[in-house]
Amino acid sequence: MHHEPALTLTVPGNILLFGEYVILEEGGLGIAAAPGVYARLTADPIHESSPGLIILEGKMETHGPGRSWFLDTRSDDPLDNTKPVLLHSVWRTLGYPPVTRGWRLTLDTREFVYPDNRKRGFGSSAAAAVALTAALMIISDHPEGADPARVFPRALDAHRHFQGGRGSGYDVAASCFGGTGMFTGGAQPEWTSCHLPWLPYLGSYPGPEEIATPGSITAYTRWVSGHPSKHQALIQDHNHLLRALTEAATWNTAQPLAENLASLSLELGRTIGRSAEIPPPPWPHIYYKASGAGNELGVFFSQEEEPGNLKLSSRGLQVIRAKGFSPSDR
Structure with a gap:
């Protein structure tokens, strides 16, 4: 029963x-x-x-x-x-x-x-x-x-x-x-x-290594305390790009914004010693990047449904x- x-x-x-x-x-x-x-x-x-x-x-x-x-x-x-x-x-x-x-x-x-x-x-x-x-x-x-x-x-x-x-x-x-x-x-x-109309399909895939998030946060905090002006510039640039990204209606508009955001993330990872470099996914895609602190997880966007896609x-x-x-x- x-x-x-x-x-x-x-x-x-x-x-x-x-x-x-x-x-x-x-x-x-x-x-x-x-x-x-x-x-x-x-x-x-x-x-x-x-x-x-x-x-x-x-x-x-x-x-x-x-x-x-x-x-x-x-x-x-x-x-x-x-x-x-x-x-x-x-x-x-x-x-x-x-x-x-x-x-x-x-x-x-x-x-x-x-x-x-x-x-x-x-x-x-x-x-x-x-x-x-x-x-x-x-x-x-x-x-x-x-x-x-x-x-x-x-x-x-x-x-x-x-x-x-x-x-x-x-x-x-x-x-x-x-x-x-x-x-x-x-x-x-x-x-x-x-709602992000330019994002028809979202997927994820495992990255090359597991990352301890607390250690990454500690590295970031140490960098912030030593570089306050660069830190403020990073926040301003990032927030400006992200607001524009949420307002984009097409991928043509969203793509350069997303790529600039990914570049900021990659540069910050190199600066604090926590790499955000990640190999591309094994499926067709129009964009990919690491998600979170490091390169433990990757996300990708695609125009068609692929095996790695996520149902939200x-x-x-x-x-x-x-x-x-x-x-x-x-």
Whole structure:
């Protein structure tokens, strides 16, 4: 007999098209999208359990033996050293809300890896943060429910805490809202949905090496502190090009803007010692570049559908409640 979970949430992945490093700055602009690769979370009440008991299980983000990264616990936290780190970060952000019954959460992020267990680069931790934040807001009967606009700042805070206080938040925004959007960086970042008529097909492919994002951010921050005038010029030039790109109606108009943005990214990567050089994709394309900090992932645009193309998710966070669902045990 098929079991219908009390609560089901789906959250798409995320990918950065333009805006490497600049989106870390207050007012820095970027363009991101939500590929149709999903984190899925289900929640069921645990009958006859202690109120507030939250058990998180994982469908492993591997295709073989291994343990899901989001099940690792933090052993040095005096408040709670049993909850998985990401769940604890969400729990903290929401102010340790009261939950009147026990819950079992199952989080599945297997779509975020290739069959050989390499990560696909679609931001599984950000998608998981959105799913867990929304789920805990619902089961704790939060007055704001799980509206994406309300979930976003809380998921962002939780994800930043999980990452040690860093992170622009573009990944959380793209996963939360879906589609394609312009991201404005800062302490309280913003997401503005936008349609890019010159981008009929978007694809991605793995780059030559895995990059540790924190190390790249450290290298960038060091360069910024030593070259303030060059840094300001970079932000101004980049933002000018990116605004024009979001307003372009055809590829003929968008192409030189996109190529100039890629050149800025390549030059910055060489300057800080984190190469953004990446080989072209193995499929026909009209444009390609590295995405994110380094050359771990490549994105390409094509005029026709190719094997590496991504189907974008027009919607972000989705919540399905079973008939008769109630977060309390009353």
